[in-house]
Amino acid sequence: TQLLEQSPQFLSIQEGENLTVYCNSSSVFSSLQWYRQEPGEGPVLLVTVVTGGEVKKLKRLTFQFGDARKDSSLHITAAQPGDTGLYLCAGWAGGGADGLTFGKGTHLIIQP
Amino acid sequence: EAQVTQNPRYLITVTGKKLTVTCSQNMNHEYMSWYRQDPGLGLRQIYYSMNVEVTDKGDVPEGYKVSRKEKRNFPLILESPSPNQTSLYFCASSLSIGDRGPNYGYTFGSGTRLTVV
Numbered sequence: 001t002q003l004l005e006q007s008p009q010f011l012s013i014q015e016g017e018n019l020t021v022y023c024n025s026s027s028v029f030s031s032l033q034w035y036r037q038e039p040g041e042g043p044v045l046l047v048t049v050v051t052g053g054e055v056k057k058l059k060r061l062t063f064q065f066g067d068a069r070k071d072s073s074l075h076i077t078a079a080q081p082g083d084t085g086l087y088l089c090a091g092w093a094g095g096g097a098d099g100l101t102f103g104k105g106t107h108l109i110i111q112p
Numbered sequence: 113e114a115q116v117t118q119n120p121r122y123l124i125t126v127t128g129k130k131l132t133v134t135c136s137q138n139m140n141h142e143y144m145s146w147y148r149q150d151p152g153l154g155l156r157q158i159y160y161s162m163n164v165e166v167t168d169k170g171d172v173p174e175g176y177k178v179s180r181k182e183k184r185n186f187p188l189i190l191e192s193p194s195p196n197q198t199s200l201y202f203c204a205s206s207l208s209i210g211d212r213g214p215n216y217g218y219t220f221g222s223g224t225r226l227t228v229v
Contacts, residue, residue, distance in 0.1 A: 102154050104153070
């Protein structure tokens with residue numbers, strides 16, 4: 001089973017600051033997705049990246065897939081309290097994979 | 113509204129009493145899956161289904177059963193629940209699975225918090 005390690009596990013910052021969350025593995029993934037989960041709800045898809053080196057932007061969020069397709073990062077610019085939540089990366093290994101493998105998540109708190 | 117509906121949202125039960133958590137999606141999705149989420153362990157896949165009458169084990173299938181008799185429904189059955197099955201359970205669906213994984217990602221239900229005493 002492929003593993004995805006997320007860091008940091010917890011992050012609390014002030015509104016307006018920038019931050020980066022990392023998702024690393026020793027395995028290659030065919031695609032990688034980022035989800036955000038709020039308390040009492042299921043995860044919601046933010047983005048899918050499939051090509052090594054790919055960069056996608058979603059307003060103030062920038063997602064990057066590593067060249068070797070083993071790692072990814074999420075950068076948030078000028079964080080806002082509404083960005084608070086649990087951020088999960090999930091990878092699809094391909095080659096007969098049966099489901100997404102999830103990282104344990106980064107708990108992000110943005111303080112006003 | 114396109115959604116995955118799980119019931120119940122909360123359930124407290126006793127060891128050994130059979131229970132079923134229902135999951136239904138209204139998006140005509142082919143792929144459905146059950147995950148459990150535990151502190152420090154993250155989301156782990158229990159069972160999945162590629163289509164009607166096609167189901168298979170995930171990473172943590174012990175103590176669980178599933179069935180997929182209709183495309184929209186994918187119930188999770190605990191024949192004899194034990195305290196170590198206390199967890200937050202999520203059903204997820206995807207339109208289809210391609211070479212790069214779930215097309216358009218997973219849509220998750222809102223979760224079922226199960227406590228077995």
